[in-house]
Structure formats: C-alpha cells, structure tokens
Amino acid sequence: MVIGIAAAEIFSSINAPRENVAKEFVRALIAGDSSNSYVLFSRHVPSIEFSDRARLKNVRVGGISGWFWDQLALPKAIKREKCDVLLNLGFTGPLKPGIPDLYILPYYWGNLLWDSLYGFGNFTYNKPSVYQRYVSKSLIYSCNRLILSTHFEMDHLVKRYFTDLPTDKLVVIQAGVTQCESDSFTEAEVAQVQQRFDLPEKYILMIGNPNPLCNTQSVILGYKRMVKELTVRIPIVLVGVSKSEVISYVGKDWFSANSEKFILISQITGNEKTILIKGAILFFALSYYEKWCLNIMEAISCGVPIVTTANSSLSEIAQGAAILVDPKNPIEVSEAGRLVLIDKRCVLGLSKKGVERSMVYQWSNSAKKLIALMETFKQST
Structure with a gap:
C-alpha cells in the first residue's frame, strides 16, 4: 500500500509544535513499517534526515499555500503518485483527495472547543484565517477518520461540541516521548x-x-x-x-x-x-x-x-x-x-x-496504532 502524508510546512523554518509532532510521526512510521511505502508531500526542501530512501519518497509540491496548494496541486500529486490512503498532518488539506483520508485534529480546535465549553469566551490565540477555519472544519466532517490526541479531547471536547459526528469516526492515538536517560548529556x-x-x-x-x-x-x-x-x-x-x-x-x-x-x-x-x-x-x-x-x-x-x-x-x-x-x-x-x-x-x-x-508513550506504539488504522482501508482501495 502506498501511503501519502500531507504536511505542507513540515520542513519550514517555523519550529512549531505541529511540525515537530509531524516529524515524530513520520520517523516512527518509517522505522516501524516494513510493508508499506510512504510519499511525503510538502512545500519545502526536506532535511537530510528525511531524504529519499527505501519506502520513503519526498515530493515537493510547488505553488503558494492556501487553496491552490490544498485543492489543486496536492490532489494532482496524490493521484500522480498513486497513493492508496492519505494521512493529513497539516492544518488544512484537500477536501476531495479521491482516496480515504485521516485527519489529525489541529491544536486550534482543541483550544477553541475547551474555551467554548468551559472557558473564558474570548479565545483569540493564534486564530487562523477564514479559509483555514472553513477547510479545517470541513475536513473534520469529510475525513474518513478523525485522529485525536487523548480520550479527554474526544469525550469532553469533540463529542460535546461536534455532536453530529459519528462515534466510530473518532480514533485516539497518543503521542510518544523518548525516555530520558541519565547519560543523555555530558x-x-x-x-x-x-x-x-x-x-x-x-x-x-x-x-x-x-x-x-x-x-x-x-x-x-x-x-x-x-x-x-x-x-x-x-x-x-x-x-x-x-x-x-x-x-x-x-x-x-x-x-x-x-x-x-x-x-x-x-x-x-x-x-x-x-x-x-x-x-x-x-x-x-x-x-x-x-x-x-x-x-x-x-x-x-x-x-x-x-x-x-x-x-x-x-x-x-x-x-x-x-x-x-x-x-x-x-x-x-x-x-x-x-x-x-x-x-x-x-x-x-x-x-x-x-x-x-x-513506557506507554513511545512513538513506536503511536506508529503501530496508526499503521493498523490505515491498513483497514487497504481492501477498500
């Protein structure tokens, strides 16, 4: 199976948490999956660590960000690379990718949902553009699986706010961490x-x-x-x-x-x-x-x-x-x-x-769950 990974800004100079988590997911998937191949779509030149190798191909999709990249350039690239499933690690993405797609709920929605349900009522931190909010909310409904980071996020935020989302569409895959070792630093x-x-x-x-x-x-x-x-x-x-x-x-x-x-x-x-x-x-x-x-x-x-x-x-x-x-x-x-x-x-x-x-929170465990989830779409593709 060919798995496409959409991460427009993963190699940008912005060292944001979303991009760092995206890199960890890609590292773990490549290290833990010997059966499938991956195509990584981004807007920037990949770092040496993520250069082309067995089971990983980088495709730099040109063009400006926004509608052109999400809805025109990226779907064409996905079709050209004959991807079977799309893992969307970005904030926005194609609304009609032509293949099953998995979307990770962005930071923005967790913050907004908490504030709307329990908080201050005036949340304005890192507010995305109108286009980004529209596409992201559309992806929440149109994607085949919505990936959430914790059960708290699923039960106390998403289910309470997006009450019309099917429960079987929601999947929790937690992040990982490299365990601290006493000799990690001199x-x-x-x-x-x-x-x-x-x-x-x-x-x-x-x-x-x-x-x-x-x-x-x-x-x-x-x-x-x-x-x-x-x-x-x-x-x-x-x-x-x-x-x-x-x-x-x-x-x-x-x-x-x-x-x-x-x-x-x-x-x-x-x-x-x-x-x-x-x-x-x-x-x-x-x-x-x-x-x-x-x-x-x-x-x-x-x-x-x-x-x-x-x-x-x-x-x-x-x-x-x-x-x-x-x-x-x-x-x-x-x-x-x-x-x-x-x-x-x-x-x-x-x-x-x-x-x-x-020991529960290892990126290898996160990758195993994600691979198993994507392989459920193998037969349909």
Missing part, C-alpha cells in the same frame, strides 16, 4: 546550561507559552503562597513568562522583595528544555488543556515529580504519576507543591510511577 553540556541560566542546585520549573489556557497565573500565585505562607525558599524557573506578567499577578512590591526567587527565561532549545526538566525537583503543569502533552510526558519519563490539572488531558497522561489539583485554586497548588518538597516517600512514588507510565 557533564559539560549540563554545566553549560546551568551557567547560561544561572541555575541553583534546586529549583521548581514551569514551561509556559502565550496561550491563555496555559494558566500561568495559578502557578505564580501558588508559588507566591508557598513562599509567603509555607516558608519555601527554593526558586522557580519560569520559561516563556515575562517579568511584567509575573508582576501583574503578585504585585510590584512583593516581586521586588522576592525577585531573587524568580529565574525568567524567554526561550530555550529542545536540549535545554530536557536538561531543565531533568534538573528540576518539581514540575508545575497546570494548563486547562494541552493537545499532545509533550512537556509532561518528558517530565514523567525523567522521573520528575509533577503537580498538574485534575480532569484534563494532562491528568489522563499522568495517571498516578502526578499530584492532581484544581487549576483555579492557588491554595491546592501551593499545598501540593510543598508536599513534593518535604515528603521523600511521595517523591519516590511519583518518580517510579512516572517512569512506568512513560
């Missing part, structure tokens, strides 16, 4: 990161982003209570959080008196993120919703104790490897954080369970 590499960010021996960690669902406020207010009322002296490292944002939550005077407890980092590389996670004694992940939950997956695979959001995609991934709290309650957040810092038995239990849970 001592010199770790020391370089510690020196660059002036890291103390012990620190608490949160990795944020501009998405309002990241819930930075609860982490900062919870940490403030840990310092003010629970006498915690361990500093917190906040990635992707500005000084002005911290001050807006804790107040200028309190921040000035406790500024040495905040280590603010604007951007980090993938390797720096892993080193930061491995060195943390506590990881806060209090998002209301996350698509692939990649950071918390990496944290549990490193055996780092976690405090995360109850009744969410994050708690589904953690399953016993984290302390669950109400993300809107700074008191719960602070008490859970302090428990991790003072209870060694709790830490050992969370670490052990985390490493066990991480």
Whole structure:
C-alpha cells in the first residue's frame, strides 16, 4: 500500500509544535513499517534526515499555500503518485483527495472547543484565517477518520461540541516521548546550561507559552503562597513568562522583595528544555488543556515529580504519576507543591510511577496504532 502524508510546512523554518509532532510521526512510521511505502508531500526542501530512501519518497509540491496548494496541486500529486490512503498532518488539506483520508485534529480546535465549553469566551490565540477555519472544519466532517490526541479531547471536547459526528469516526492515538536517560548529556553540556541560566542546585520549573489556557497565573500565585505562607525558599524557573506578567499577578512590591526567587527565561532549545526538566525537583503543569502533552510526558519519563490539572488531558497522561489539583485554586497548588518538597516517600512514588507510565508513550506504539488504522482501508482501495 502506498501511503501519502500531507504536511505542507513540515520542513519550514517555523519550529512549531505541529511540525515537530509531524516529524515524530513520520520517523516512527518509517522505522516501524516494513510493508508499506510512504510519499511525503510538502512545500519545502526536506532535511537530510528525511531524504529519499527505501519506502520513503519526498515530493515537493510547488505553488503558494492556501487553496491552490490544498485543492489543486496536492490532489494532482496524490493521484500522480498513486497513493492508496492519505494521512493529513497539516492544518488544512484537500477536501476531495479521491482516496480515504485521516485527519489529525489541529491544536486550534482543541483550544477553541475547551474555551467554548468551559472557558473564558474570548479565545483569540493564534486564530487562523477564514479559509483555514472553513477547510479545517470541513475536513473534520469529510475525513474518513478523525485522529485525536487523548480520550479527554474526544469525550469532553469533540463529542460535546461536534455532536453530529459519528462515534466510530473518532480514533485516539497518543503521542510518544523518548525516555530520558541519565547519560543523555555530558557533564559539560549540563554545566553549560546551568551557567547560561544561572541555575541553583534546586529549583521548581514551569514551561509556559502565550496561550491563555496555559494558566500561568495559578502557578505564580501558588508559588507566591508557598513562599509567603509555607516558608519555601527554593526558586522557580519560569520559561516563556515575562517579568511584567509575573508582576501583574503578585504585585510590584512583593516581586521586588522576592525577585531573587524568580529565574525568567524567554526561550530555550529542545536540549535545554530536557536538561531543565531533568534538573528540576518539581514540575508545575497546570494548563486547562494541552493537545499532545509533550512537556509532561518528558517530565514523567525523567522521573520528575509533577503537580498538574485534575480532569484534563494532562491528568489522563499522568495517571498516578502526578499530584492532581484544581487549576483555579492557588491554595491546592501551593499545598501540593510543598508536599513534593518535604515528603521523600511521595517523591519516590511519583518518580517510579512516572517512569512506568512513560513506557506507554513511545512513538513506536503511536506508529503501530496508526499503521493498523490505515491498513483497514487497504481492501477498500
């Protein structure tokens, strides 16, 4: 069977989560499938890692993005390469590909659905164009299978919002993570990161982003209570959080008196993120919703104790490897954080369970499920 993979921006210079996840899926599919061949359609020159080889062919489809690429150039290329099934890893794609197609629900819809059903009612983060929203919503209904990242996303978002979607159309395939190994980085590499960010021996960690669902406020207010009322002296490292944002939550005077407890980092590389996670004694992940939950997956695979959001995609991934709290309650957040810092038995239990849970989330497992799903269309094609 010839499987087409549509990923227009997979080799672009934009290092976005969607493109990174797309690369992981392609790596795992090629490594784990010896029966089928793959044709990867994109708009950019492939990196050396994804150059043509046995069972993988790159087809660079030219033309501008948008309607021309999705509805004209890509369908012609799919037909020319005689693909049997299309795996769409992009935001948009052909509405009439001519073959069975699988579509992964984009980040945007998970964020919008959570906000519409449970949230603030004014979600505007990374809003796509009118064309992108129209085509993406059309693909949700027209695709043969809609792939979702967690059961939380399926049961609490998609089924409640798209009430007319057939249940048998929805499939959950979770992401994977490469398990942290103690010797992944040299001592010199770790020391370089510690020196660059002036890291103390012990620190608490949160990795944020501009998405309002990241819930930075609860982490900062919870940490403030840990310092003010629970006498915690361990500093917190906040990635992707500005000084002005911290001050807006804790107040200028309190921040000035406790500024040495905040280590603010604007951007980090993938390797720096892993080193930061491995060195943390506590990881806060209090998002209301996350698509692939990649950071918390990496944290549990490193055996780092976690405090995360109850009744969410994050708690589904953690399953016993984290302390669950109400993300809107700074008191719960602070008490859970302090428990991790003072209870060694709790830490050992969370670490052990985390490493066990991480074995479930391997990209090879994700690929096996995806291959089995695509092969169900073999007879029909």
